[in-house]
Amino acid sequence: MEDASQLAIEGRVAEQHRHHSVTPFFWVWGVLLVLTAIEVYLGYQNMEPKRMLSILMCLSIVKAALIIGYFMHMKYEVSRMKYLTMCSLVFCLAMMMVFFPDAFRIIYLGVR
């Protein structure tokens, strides 16, 4: 009967999808294309790499949020699901930044 409860939940989730209008998805698609065009435009501006990287990463985070929120339906999930998955992901990815000071050290001190 465990299968039965799973089927019931699946049915309920499918019911939620039936009530979602598809119009926001077209809007999100359009915004993602516009943001991509902005990124390409920035690529041809002779900008300082650090500044350009900051702007591009901000745009990428906005695009990622739109994809996760709308296309992956995270916007419609319960709060527990939203916060547990996203906070753990951001925390783990942020922990990887510990290596960056070493990359800067090579630039400033040089390799011996």
Add this chain to the structure above:
Amino acid sequence: MAEAALPSNVAEIYEPSLFGTYSKKIGMWLFLLSDSLTFGALLYAYSYGRISISNWPTPFHSGSIVNATIMTAFLLTSSLTMVLAVNASALGNEKRRVLFLLATMACGAGFIILHGKEWSHLISEGLRLPIFPAVPHQEVASEFADVSKTVPQFAATFFTLTGMHMLHVTLGVVYLGVIALRRKFIPILFACWLVAWLATPSYSPFHYAAHVLLIAALVCSLIMWLKPKIYDAADVEVAGLYWHFVDLVWMFIFPLVYIMSTKIV
């Protein structure tokens, strides 16, 4: 079938799911979280090289950027068709579901072909990894040959990152093919493997990478033989999560690898 014995109020009888959704979807989310750490590590490795190496190459001329932009548009459009497939599946519209899944696969295939073209161009120009077979009669004086020697980290991180992503897109297309066409997809997959294997020259990395399709065809055959089933709306939604993830990762690869390495003339 379990549905036959299903009371109408079963969702109220059982304890609600902790995450408000079914376990298949939670399983896919957990997989995607772990996979995002894999891509995160690769992106950080690329960024580390980008920061620490002062003469990091900027080899992507406008042709490569246009190619990569079209690839991005393909992936974004595939995400839209995927979400429409999920919606059609929830509404029980079988024809539209298959149609949108096939459209998603077509966009994914377009992405792979363009990416393959880009890789072949870069390899023919001299950007390569030591494990790639030698290209006969290759011009050694090309601009990328120097890049491979002076900054080997560029080729290593570029091919690993984009190759890993291309592998994910390929497996995503296979996954959607199985969901859309079930057993009918297996002979198509074998045909794709044969075409990819025979149509690529023996010095191309794709000549060997084509065997991924053969392995995928064998694994899919085994799965469908051991557990034949009709894929429902939940399966389409879970497949959609995987596909959107592939799109999501490209949203970081595209600016970091291509836009940050644009050659401004």
